[in-house]
Amino acid sequence: MAQQKKLVEEITPMEEDFARWYTDVVKKAELMDYSSVKGCMIFEPYGYAIWENMQAILDKRFKELGHQNVYMPLLIPESLLEKEKEHVAGFAPEVAWVTQGGNDKLEERLCIRPTSETLFCEHYKKVIHSWRDLPKLYNQWCSVVRWEKTTRPFLRTSEFLWQEGHTMHATEEEAQAETLQMLNVYADFYRDALAIPPVIGQKTESEKFAGAVATYTIEAMMHNGVALQGGTSHYFGDGFAKSFDITFTDKNNQLQHPFQTSWGVSTRMIGGIIMTHGDDSGLVLPPAIAPVQVVIVPVAQHKPGVLDKANELFAELKAAGLRVKVDDSEQSPGWKFAQYEMQGVPIRLEIGPKDIEKNQCVLVRRPDRNKSFVSLDGLVESVKSELHMVHEILYNNAKDNLESKIYAAHNHEEFLEIAKNKPGFIKAMWCGDPACEEKLKDETGGVKSRCIPFEEEHIGDTCVCCGKPATHMVYWGRQY
């Protein structure tokens, strides 16, 4: 700790090296630690508290919409994973295999779940018999393992934390509506909790989830113009239901297969907020998910009355339901200012003898460092209003960043030129052929289709790659 704190000042500037800036921030803000297990990370208290706040908001929303939490086993027998052909093809290359239990070699290999469609299907087969049993609206919070070759804290790790919703419905329409409803729950969460403007749309055939009929996605743009796939919602049709032989008798006493969805968001959202809102002083956290929303720093705290007043303000703000902290440690106020800026605390209150005389305190907003004197009368309201303002500032900055980094490409040459020189999203027409996606990716060293947005613009008539008639406008970009 002592060692780490000396490094607070030493965050690599974002412009100098974005990747190093990122790893400096996650380490120095004490969000995570590396473990000795390849590709697996430790969530330290500050990082885990962000996840708990995300969970609380999402879990409440899921339940309001009628979802129920369950817990499925961590392990999947190889034969079960293999039941849906596209699904196993997508996941088998990246799973961890358990081959030995205690001193005995297992008769069948078990993989650690990379996702749990197969487990849910196996259970649904047992509990779905009649239309009365539908819909089934289940969700689970858990960790999953996907054996990654190159990893980056929060963004890509061999083990990560997430939620996975898995639902079954009597009709196609209902399942499709659920898929889009949950995509919108995520979009709202990005806007209202993470202060990130989401680009939403449908994945192309080649980018969709293994086994899905359609995959919908939340795409967020990071500060450096790189995309983060921030959440997905899948419509499965009755494909898994057929593979797993799940049936129900409908109201006309006919045997039917139910229709399925799944949807998930993960701890990579923590990476998303860092790279969307962070700056050269460190983390900047949206108030809705900040573990500490307000830090109170007493100034000249040895003077009579200062600590008492600080604690009084603490009690008042805490009673109002805010997440608040007083730092009465022996460190200097200047050190504390830097420390909580680095940890991204949305609002800092400074209170010293002169402030107390004037019945005021100093309020500093983290994103723009706006400093104001605020009366101690009505402090709760002032702080709430400033927290709201912090959210607005973050959201608007992120929106400006997103909008300023979307470029229209009208032809192949423009596409390549933008891909080479301008980090961000390219909007361009596409014929619908996966071969064109593949070619553009190869030519640009990694620019892939992000999504077909729900609101397409008409940029031209022909595919920027092959010149054939275009069927869709697509957002393209590099991704984490």
Place this chain on the structure above:
Amino acid sequence: MAQQKKLVEEITPMEEDFARWYTDVVKKAELMDYSSVKGCMIFEPYGYAIWENMQAILDKRFKELGHQNVYMPLLIPESLLEKEKEHVAGFAPEVAWVTQGGNDKLEERLCIRPTSETLFCEHYKKVIHSWRDLPKLYNQWCSVVRWEKTTRPFLRTSEFLWQEGHTMHATEEEAQAETLQMLNVYADFYRDALAIPPVIGQKTESEKFAGAVATYTIEAMMHNGVALQGGTSHYFGDGFAKSFDITFTDKNNQLQHPFQTSWGVSTRMIGGIIMTHGDDSGLVLPPAIAPVQVVIVPVAQHKPGVLDKANELFAELKAAGLRVKVDDSEQSPGWKFAQYEMQGVPIRLEIGPKDIEKNQCVLVRRPDRNKSFVSLDGLVESVKSELHMVHEILYNNAKDNLESKIYAAHNHEEFLEIAKNKPGFIKAMWCGDPACEEKLKDETGGVKSRCIPFEEEHIGDTCVCCGKPATHMVYWGRQY
């Protein structure tokens, strides 16, 4: 579902076959389902909701006491597990080994965590440097895997859910105090939330946790007289700290090893409440952890005003913070009564046209089926008071069961006679020699030392096994 519901009536009577009664209840109350993975179970919504309620109460208490949640990796490299000799000897025979990641054979085997002392120690080594970094009070909620040969839902499964607290302290005294503090948190939780009277004490040398200096335990007695180890708290001294080379500089600038604790409770507590409070009609849930505390059953619900009134009561109770449900399905009231009795809902309210006329409803308490007419004025207070009463009834019944099944054995013969004929706990003197524990276990086919209680009685002067001078009074019993 339809199929399962027909079986509601078909719970094996407890006296006929306790084990079958138990599995009937967990299945028919839809707490869990079996999975195709050996020894692993599925937590269905009703079972998982009980766990969420347990988590909420405990997590709040942990945080009030200054603990912080973290998340450590799922996997432990074999070399890391081996760092503490007693620990690895205790766990290696029962871990699941990952030997392959994707298509590659791993250079080093990784085990799925059976418990996470080694991971916490590795991290603590990196973040503990000075006395200022202490104490570290970390906890995590996760699943762990221990490869079990024979399994039983909730009680013994290859994967289970739990919390594991791992703390580091500057002094022995502080770590010992933490160990006992957390044991008492568990004891309070058993009394106040689970309505189970805990027997608390210290494990003998042969029963303590692998690597611990001392293990303290919560022992609960099930309805059939069998013990359930319901939670443990371990004091490690500085043994792990030495094995992992964790040091800090104290206030005198001397290098020291910190002192460690760990403590955990798991989803086996769900098994504990079933076997403590359940009866031949099914589950009986303590109000503090019941997913539904009050069910409202409309009677003659097609009559005008009945459903409206039921929904009005629902809104009133919900606004008061109670977990409440109206069942307005097409099933008959009689079917609903049986269903919610089977699911152990603490209180049932019945409301029909005649009740509405009289501005009253019928209130039935699950444990004793006490039926009373309750005025709709002040309903919230009446319901809260009856929920409190349900808790008291459950606790007192469990206490009576515990006290009536503790038998003092004054000599070897008595011990064997009680072990053979009277299910329950035996209190008897012991010399302190593990050989006597081993002998008693063998002679009785499995009666083991439960704990040395904090409040020992003086039953005699000599060990019931060898006749040598006794050092402790010990509770003995069979266990799940």
